[in-house]
Amino acid sequence: KAGVTQTPRYLIKTRGQQVTLSCSPISGHRSVSWYQQTPGQGLQFLFEYFSETQRNKGNFPGRFSGRQFSNSRSEMNVSTLELGDSALYLCASSLRTGPSGANVLTFGAGSRLTVL
Amino acid sequence: GESVGLHLPTLSVQEGDNSIINCAYSNSASDYFIWYKQESGKGPQFIIDIRSNMDKRQGQRVTVLLNKTVKHLSLQIAATQPGDSAVYFCAEKGNSNSGYALNFGKGTSLLVTP
Numbered sequence: 001k002a003g004v005t006q007t008p009r010y011l012i013k014t015r016g017q018q019v020t021l022s023c024s025p026i027s028g029h030r031s032v033s034w035y036q037q038t039p040g041q042g043l044q045f046l047f048e049y050f051s052e053t054q055r056n057k058g059n060f061p062g063r064f065s066g067r068q069f070s071n072s073r074s075e076m077n078v079s080t081l082e083l084g085d086s087a088l089y090l091c092a093s094s095l096r097t098g099p100s101g102a103n104v105l106t107f108g109a110g111s112r113l114t115v116l
Numbered sequence: 117g118e119s120v121g122l123h124l125p126t127l128s129v130q131e132g133d134n135s136i137i138n139c140a141y142s143n144s145a146s147d148y149f150i151w152y153k154q155e156s157g158k159g160p161q162f163i164i165d166i167r168s169n170m171d172k173r174q175g176q177r178v179t180v181l182l183n184k185t186v187k188h189l190s191l192q193i194a195a196t197q198p199g200d201s202a203v204y205f206c207a208e209k210g211n212s213n214s215g216y217a218l219n220f221g222k223g224t225s226l227l228v229t230p
Contacts, residue, residue, distance in 0.1 A: 004159075031216060043160070043205065043220035056217050090159050094216065104150065105218065107159035 002026065004108035006091050012114045018079040021111045025072050025093030031055075032074040033105060034066060037088040046089075049074055078113075086115045128227045135193040137224045139206035144187060148209035150218065151180060151191045153202045160205060163191070193226075201228045 005024040013019050025032050034046040045058040049068035066076040072093075078085055089112075092105035129135045141149070147168040152160035166173045166180045166189075173180050179192040189206050203225050207218040 033216070033218075035218075035220075042222045043207075043218075045217040045219070048216055050216075058217065092159075103216075104162050104165060106162065107152075109157070109159045 004091055004093050004106055006089075006108035006111050008111060009109065010112045010114075012116060013081050014116050015081055015083060017081050018077060019081060019113060020075055020077045021089055021091075021113075023074045023076075023091030023093075023108060025074070025091075026106055029093035029095055029106070030072050031094045031103075032068055032072060033092045033094070034074070034076050035090045035092065035107075036060075037090055037110070038086075043090070046076065081115045083115050086113060088112050125222070126225045126227065128229060129196050131196060131198060131228055131230050133196055135191075135196045135200070135226060135228075137191045137193075137204050137206075137226065139189040139191075139221050141187050141189060141206075141208050143208060143219075144184075146208040149180070149182060149189050150207050150209075151178075151189075152205045152207065152220075153200075154205065154223070155202045163204075196226075196228050198228045198230065201226055 004026055007022045031050045033048040035043050036046055037043045046060055046064055047054055047066050048056045052068045063079045068074045088110040090107050090110045092107045094103045094105050150165040151163040153163050154160045164175045164178050164180050166182050171182050177194045181190045193200055203223045205220050205223045207220045
């Protein structure tokens with residue numbers, strides 16, 4: 001059974017550019033979440049998608065956005081990149097089936113973004 | 117807002133010893149807690165979880181203890197092995213009724229020496 005797949009694994013951008021990251025969840029998982037990991041702030045929740053709808057959003061500016069497709073694959077986009085956006089962006093999927101259910105999140109290896 | 121934190125940023129143990137990693141949480145309404153292990157260059161890997169209606173749960177070589185009175189969570193690793201060297205995160209499920217978000221602690225680095 002394939003795990004959570006994130007692409008690209010590494011990328012370098014310059015300030016002001018935008019970036020799109022992709023995530024393919026485990027087959028059968030309908031919930032996809034995104035987290036940002038930095039040495040200073042640790043792991044911080046960005047947003048969660050379930051059945052193509054954003055169900056929850058963390059405390060990040062509007063430059064961070066995402067979407068989920070009908071096959072549960074998800075993308076996140078960061079526009080007008082800033083130096084502080086350099087981070088490991090992690091995608092996780094789960095079998096969550098209800099609005100308040102809690103199940104194990106299975107993480108991908110992440111996309112390492114460097115903003116110069 | 118509510119936060120989850122760890123008592124010790126680094127922990128060094130000898131191979132074969134038992135390890136205990138501690139975590140304090142502040143949201144008394146949290147009903148689900150989870151421990152992850154992250155090795156260099158990889159995403160977090162699930163270790164064990166526990167719901168608030170339990171105070172102890174055991175897995176293979178790992179035990180999670182939950183003390184709701186003092187809002188404390190711990191991860192015990194028995195007979196620690198070099199492969200256990202990693203950063204360990206505790207996390208709690210957030211309060212939202214419409215979504216699922218985990219609040220992570222800062223992490224504890226576990227170093228196992230031979």
